[in-house]
Structure formats: structure tokens, C-alpha cells
Amino acid sequence: MPKNGLNLLTNTEIAPYAYTQAGGKADYLAIPHSLEELQHLVAWAKEQGFPIHVFGRLSNLVVRSGGLRGLVILMTELKTVEQKGNELSAVAGCDIIWLAAVAQEKGLAGLEWAAGIPGSVGGAVFMNAGAYGGQADMVVESVTALMPDMTFQTFSRKELAFAYRHSVFQDNGGIIVQATFALKKGNRQKIQDRMDENNYARALKQPLSWPSNGSVFKRPEGYFAGKLIMDSGLQGTSVGGVMVSTKHAGFMVNVDHGSGNDYEDLIHLVQQEVYKNYQVHLEPEVRIIGDR
Known part of the structure; x- marks a missing residue:
């Protein structure tokens, strides 16, 4: 201590x-x-x-x-949200799902895509998360971070270096503590309807009944990762307790006390098989960290 x-x-x-x-x-x-x-x-x-x-x-x-x-x-206990006009400022530990619900309740549109994303505001900004035609860089106005020199620094939208599943915080060592989202006035029922549509599509296609890390691979140019994996006959393939989902080939699910090493080994197996079959290298969207 x-x-x-x-x-x-x-x-x-x-x-x-x-x-x-x-x-x-x-x-x-x-x-x-x-x-x-x-x-x-x-x-x-x-x-x-x-x-x-x-x-x-x-x-x-x-x-x-x-x-x-x-x-x-x-950061999960740091989750307050404040409204100023059409902007919502959320502390990094706030669930992005909950922030989308707050926006709907206040009649603010722009976060409907986030209604089913299982992550925090900080994580969504860090990875420039997105789904169903929307992503963080479309609505994030500014971000405050605790920098390596122990000062707080606020970054404007243009300073965030957003790209596909990338932000400046993957490079500068800053710890995201708050993000401000610039939204638009909208009809609460229409916003809810869009959120419901997205969540229905998610439940229909994704293996939500098992622990997983979401979509495992980035979309390779000209292809869909899930289809390449499915066409390689890899659905149902497992390493230890982790399996390529039979519902959506782009997901890996923990079906029997799988370990982090099981996930990593299955990722490598899928990469090898897809490359062997299609000469396409699948790049993980998930981050893999820690000691073996």
C-alpha cells in the first residue's frame, strides 16, 4: 500500500x-x-x-x-455527464451506451451508432470506435487528457489525429479523462427508433450471449474479414476455451473458461488460414497486451 x-x-x-x-x-x-x-x-x-x-x-x-x-x-467510476446547449461532456469512464441513452433522453442526435457498443467514452475516443455508419470522430469536439508530464491538456477536434480505429492518444501517452460531444437537436422518438434498429441488427447478427471482445479484425481493403473467415471454414474452430463464433465469423467467443492466450492463439490461427486461402493479411482490431 x-x-x-x-x-x-x-x-x-x-x-x-x-x-x-x-x-x-x-x-x-x-x-x-x-x-x-x-x-x-x-x-x-x-x-x-x-x-x-x-x-x-x-x-x-x-x-x-x-x-x-x-x-x-x-476508469469505470469516473462517469459524470454535463450538458451545455447541444454538447454533452462525459468523463472517460462513462459507458458510451449510457451516454447515447442520455443524449436520446435530452433529444440530442448523433450518438445513435453507440447505443450497443460495449465500452467507455475513453475507450471509444482512444480507438475512434464506430458502428452502423457513425463513429467517434464525427461527434467528438474536444478531449481533455492527463499527459505524461502530469498536466491536463485539452485537444481540439483537429488535434486528435483521428483515423480508422486510431487517435492521437495511441501515440502521445495521454490518459483521456473527459470528452465533449457536439450533437444536434433531434426528435426523441426518432432517435430511439434508430437506436432500437441498430440494437436489433446487432442482436440478430452478433453472438451477444457469450463473452467476447467484439469484432476481432479490421476490415481489409476490398474484403470483409468475417466473410473471409467464414469462407475459410473456420466458424466453430476453437483453441482452448475460445471459439470462432458460429453466428458471426468476425467474433471470437469465450465458451469454456478461455484464457487470454487462447484468444491470441486463435487470432494467429485465423490469420494464417485466411492468408493461406486468400493471400489477405487480417490485422487485429483488438489490442493484445500483457505477458504470455
Whole structure:
């Protein structure tokens, strides 16, 4: 326990916090309840010379079975939302699904695509998340981050270097703490109808009854990853407890206490088979981190 009394868990399993329900142990794990506490945690880890890993809902992520060294920070208790006109400012730990629901309730359009995305605001910005014709870069106006020099810095839209599943925070080491979304006035019922349509399509096509990390691979130019995997006869293929979904080939599901290593090994197997059959390299959309 550090001298400043921060509430740390030691040698803690990551799996219960992850959408995949897989992953090894974190040396230290903390869930801050304020930005001040976040600052103290980061400062303490820097003093100790520890690596720092910051996550929201641990979706779109594979943590290897050897776990993570240093300090893991989960932002899930930092989730307030404020409205100013047609803008919503959300702290990074807020579920993007919940933020979409808040927008609908306030008659603000622009987040309908996010109604079923299982992640946090911070994660959605970090990965420039998107679905059903929308994505973060269409509505994010500005982002505030805790930078490696321990100062808070606000980035305008043009400074965020958004690209396909990419933002500047993948390069600059900043910890996203808040994002402001510029939305438009809309009809609450029409917004809800669009959200319902998206969620119906998601439930129809995606294996939502099993733990997964969402769509595993980026879309290769000129192809659909799921179709390449399906046409390679890989649906139902498993490594350990993780299987290529029989409902949607672009997903891998944890059907029997699968590990982070199972996920990674299945990803590599699928990449090899698809390349062998079609000479297309599938690039993971999910991040793979941690020790084997």
C-alpha cells in the first residue's frame, strides 16, 4: 500500500473486469473515484517506476494469461455527464451506451451508432470506435487528457489525429479523462427508433450471449474479414476455451473458461488460414497486451 493511502488491489485477476472474461493478473489494480485520485495513482506509479495501464470497460482488448506488470487503472467510476446547449461532456469512464441513452433522453442526435457498443467514452475516443455508419470522430469536439508530464491538456477536434480505429492518444501517452460531444437537436422518438434498429441488427447478427471482445479484425481493403473467415471454414474452430463464433465469423467467443492466450492463439490461427486461402493479411482490431 502506498504511503498516500490509495486503495490498491494487489496480484488481482483481470478477467472478472474484462468483456472477454479472460486475462492474467495485475500486479496492482485501482479504481479511482475522482480525477485527483487518478493523479495520485499515476504519480505514485511513476515514483515507483511502474508501467501504467489505463482502461475503461476492458472491451476490444485481449490481456494475455501472464497478466500486466505495474499498475492497472480502471476508469469505470469516473462517469459524470454535463450538458451545455447541444454538447454533452462525459468523463472517460462513462459507458458510451449510457451516454447515447442520455443524449436520446435530452433529444440530442448523433450518438445513435453507440447505443450497443460495449465500452467507455475513453475507450471509444482512444480507438475512434464506430458502428452502423457513425463513429467517434464525427461527434467528438474536444478531449481533455492527463499527459505524461502530469498536466491536463485539452485537444481540439483537429488535434486528435483521428483515423480508422486510431487517435492521437495511441501515440502521445495521454490518459483521456473527459470528452465533449457536439450533437444536434433531434426528435426523441426518432432517435430511439434508430437506436432500437441498430440494437436489433446487432442482436440478430452478433453472438451477444457469450463473452467476447467484439469484432476481432479490421476490415481489409476490398474484403470483409468475417466473410473471409467464414469462407475459410473456420466458424466453430476453437483453441482452448475460445471459439470462432458460429453466428458471426468476425467474433471470437469465450465458451469454456478461455484464457487470454487462447484468444491470441486463435487470432494467429485465423490469420494464417485466411492468408493461406486468400493471400489477405487480417490485422487485429483488438489490442493484445500483457505477458504470455
